[in-house]
Amino acid sequence: MSGAAARPRRDPLTIDRLRMLRELDRAGTIAGAARHLGLTSSAVSQQLSALEREAGIALVDRAGREATLTSAGHALLPHADAVLATLEAASADLDRIRGIVAGPFRVATVPSAAGALVSPAVTLLRTTHPDLDVTVIDEEPHRSLVHLDRGLVDLAVVDAYDAVPLTLPPGLASVTLLSEPLVAVLPTRRSRSGARSARRSVTLADLADEAWIVAPAEVACGAAVRAACRAAGFEPRVRWQTDDLLLHLDHVAAGHGVAVLPRLAVRPGLAAVEAVPLLGPGLSRRLLAVTRATAVDRPAVAAVRHQLLAACEEAMSG
Numbered sequence: 001m002s003g004a005a006a007r008p009r010r011d012p013l014t015i016d017r018l019r020m021l022r023e024l025d026r027a028g029t030i031a032g033a034a035r036h037l038g039l040t041s042s043a044v045s046q047q048l049s050a051l052e053r054e055a056g057i058a059l060v061d062r063a064g065r066e067a068t069l070t071s072a073g074h075a076l077l078p079h080a081d082a083v084l085a086t087l088e089a090a091s092a093d094l095d096r097i098r099g100i101v102a103g104p105f106r107v108a109t110v111p112s113a114a115g116a117l118v119s120p121a122v123t124l125l126r127t128t129h130p131d132l133d134v135t136v137i138d139e140e141p142h143r144s145l146v147h148l149d150r151g152l153v154d155l156a157v158v159d160a161y162d163a164v165p166l167t168l169p170p171g172l173a174s175v176t177l178l179s180e181p182l183v184a185v186l187p188t189r190r191s192r193s194g195a196r197s198a199r200r201s202v203t204l205a206d207l208a209d210e211a212w213i214v215a216p217a218e219v220a221c222g223a224a225v226r227a228a229c230r231a232a233g234f235e236p237r238v239r240w241q242t243d244d245l246l247l248h249l250d251h252v253a254a255g256h257g258v259a260v261l262p263r264l265a266v267r268p269g270l271a272a273v274e275a276v277p278l279l280g281p282g283l284s285r286r287l288l289a290v291t292r293a294t295a296v297d298r299p300a301v302a303a304v305r306h307q308l309l310a311a312c313e314e315a316m317s318g
Contacts, residue, residue: 010054012050012051012054012055013051013055013076015083015084015087016047017047017048017051018076018079018080018083018084019037019080019084020033020037020044020047020048021048021051021059021069021073021076021077021080022077022080022081022084023036023037023150024044024048024060024067024069025068025069025073025074025077026150028066028067028068029065029066029067030044030045030048030062030065030067031065036150036152048060057072058070058072059072059073059076060073081171085171085294088292088294088295089294092294092295092296092297092298093297095298095299095300096297096298096299098299099299100131100299101129101131101132101299101300101303102129102131102132102300103131103132103133103300104133104135105132105133105134105135105154105155105300105304106134106135106136106137106152106153106154106155107122107134107135107136107137107153107154107155107156107157107304108136108137108138108139108143108144108147108148108153108155108156108157109136109137109138109139109144109156109157110138110139110140110141110144110157110158110159110287111138111244111245111246112159112245112246112261112262112264112265113157113159113264113287114136114138115267116264116265116311116315117157117177117264117287117308117311117312117315118136118157118308118311120311120314120315121304121307121308121310121311122134122136122307124307124310124311125303125304125307128303128307129300129303132300132303132304134304137153139156140219140243141156141158141159141160141166141220144156144157144158144290145158145168145169145172145290148172148290148291148292149169149171149172149292151292154291154295154298154300154301154304155289155290155291155301155304155305156289156290156291157177157287157288157289157290157308158287158288158290159220159221159262159285159286159287159288160220160285160286160288161220161221161223161224161283161284161285162224162228162283162284162285163223163224163227163228164220164223164224164227166220166288168290171292171293171294172290172291172292172293173290173291173292173293173296174288174289174290174291175288175289175305176286176287176288177286177287177288177289177308177309177312178286178287178312178315178316179284179285179286179287180262180263180264180284180285180287180316181262181263181277181278181282181283181284182224182225182260182261182262182263182278182282182283182284182285183260183261183262183263183266183275183276183277183278184202184204184207184258184259184260184275184276184277184278185248185249185252185258185259185260185261185266185273185274185275185276186199186202186252186258186273186274186276187252187253187255187258187272187273187274188272188273188274189274199274199276200276200277201276201277201278201279202276202277202278202279203232203278203279203280204228204229204232204234204260204278204280205232205233205234205280207258208229208232208233208234209237210237210257210258211237211238211239211240211256211257211258212236212237212238212239212240212257212258212259213238213239213240213241213242213248213251213252213256213257213258213259214226214236214238214240214241214259215241215242215243215245215248216241216242216243219243220285221245221261221262221285222241222243224283224285225260225283228260228281228283231281232280232281239256239257240256240257245261245262245265246265246267248261248265249261249265249266249267249273252272252273253272253273260278260283261275262285263275264315287312289304289305289308291305
């Protein structure tokens, strides 16, 4: 028997390597996984090769630029999810115990909520929590939720419309910020004297013969408006299609047609358009603040969510 003590076996699995396997499964390429991890492709490839060598089994099938996990690699994914979720929950507990609201915080938001809600909330956070470094990106809900799930953002402001359900991926939790009506956005009507002649309300059927500005059908707002028009007995005559809800206002002002938008998407003070309540079956959308379930108790998450709710109350009372 040798007098030298046997060296303990080194476990080839590390948190970083498990994270790489999960990102590779999601991205489908080494380059895509590296991009999401903020690493170089060569660094990811070398670490995965080292993992396979030390584990003594193939975990990745490489075919040109594409890369997929083998059955052994797939077997590790539930463990990767569990380990990474536990790590984030532990980090959230530590933040909660320390009670410190500081460091980088990334928000993704639907563009129509950026100006009315997120911007005022960030302004307030600079005063209430000056050590919190908030950055914001405008994204549609499906991309925001992907970014959130991958840990690229800390909170997502997304919207959900009537008749267009929003399904959250497992592991995410949401809080409703507000529910708001959709309104008809029409060109301002003038009397013969030039005075503004406001309309008190309209129905969708009243607008059946108008040209329409609508978001694409694959966007939640576009799908909801189209479904509501069909329920009212007509197919909207789309003359301008854009997924930028704020551009709808410019197109209505230019006389290209009418639109139906969330109330908060209508900038106040535009002389060339008016927002008119819709009668009949009401249309509405909800704005949600979504976070990873393991991060719900983070003081930074609670602080940002609190200021978003305060901004919502201010916007809806104005």
